[in-house]
Amino acid sequence: MARPRILSGIQPTSDSFHIGNYFGALRQWVSLQDDNDAFYCVVDLHAITVPGDPQVQRERTRVSYAQLLAAGIDPQRATLFVQSDVPAHSQLAWVMMCLTGYGEASRMTQFKDKTAREGAGSASVGLFTYPCLQVADILLYQANAVPVGEDQRQHLELTRDLAERFNHRYGQTFVVPEPYIVKDSAKILDLQDPSAKMSKSVPAGCVFLLDPPKQIAKKLKSAVTDSQTEVRYDPVNKPGVSNLLSILAAATDRTVAQVEEEYGGGMYGPLKVAAAEAVVAVAEPFAERTRGYLADPAELNRLMAEGAVKARQAAQPTLQAAYAALGLQSHAQ
């Protein structure tokens, strides 16, 4: 039997992935490539929905790709590619935009969150239609499942709705994918404000994998805890300490219960030291491997080109089927 097809994407919006990306998503991507026909995509078209410097953008795409390799994505087993290398993403995105109701798009909470502060008026139309591009990413590959975090659930629902709508209106064309929500251990919070998810946009509470080890250790050791003294896993009343337990568990491949057994009842200091050491032990070799890939630009280019070809081959038949179903014909060739 064919292995299930899965697809996921990550934005190249920072100079380094952080431990939330890594423990929450990338590690799962790596283990999923064994039993699935995995497509992983650096979504650089999504990154241009907000203005940025082209030079920086180009570099971030390469660094992101190198980090995915460093995390253990194996280009022999999985298809690892850059979104803008496959024109069909943009082409199918337009189709998806034409299928999406204006009201439907207006209900997307990620857009509302992202524009909450400055108002939607200054956002680009691309940011507004971002979910339609994401739908295209997924449907083009006829993915059976999409490993994503909880925050992407609504986009996945839209994907299913649009796939069903298209199939119903124009004939069976797309696989309707299942969400594959990566759970729990995954949820890494901001070290300075453990009521929020760890995010690159708040660097003070965010541990970047490519940061120098000293800086990583320092951030973990100065994590906000609470005014009590005893280690206990209690995410509601002790979010900071619980976050450190989660991080230590993730970084040492243990369950939170196992880690709590060792550190529970103790003081905060030793827990922080252990978390710092464990994260550095993951991050340091990861950064080393990333630098290795970046040090050989020709080989990186070759891998990116190979991924692009494989992805185009997989995507093209779906685009053609969708165009044909819509009555869009090719008049050349």
Ligand code: TRP
């Ligand atoms: N929107 C996703 C995020 O912010 C990234 C993404 C883009 C994605 N295209 C995708 C995830 C396709 C899964 C599948 O995390």
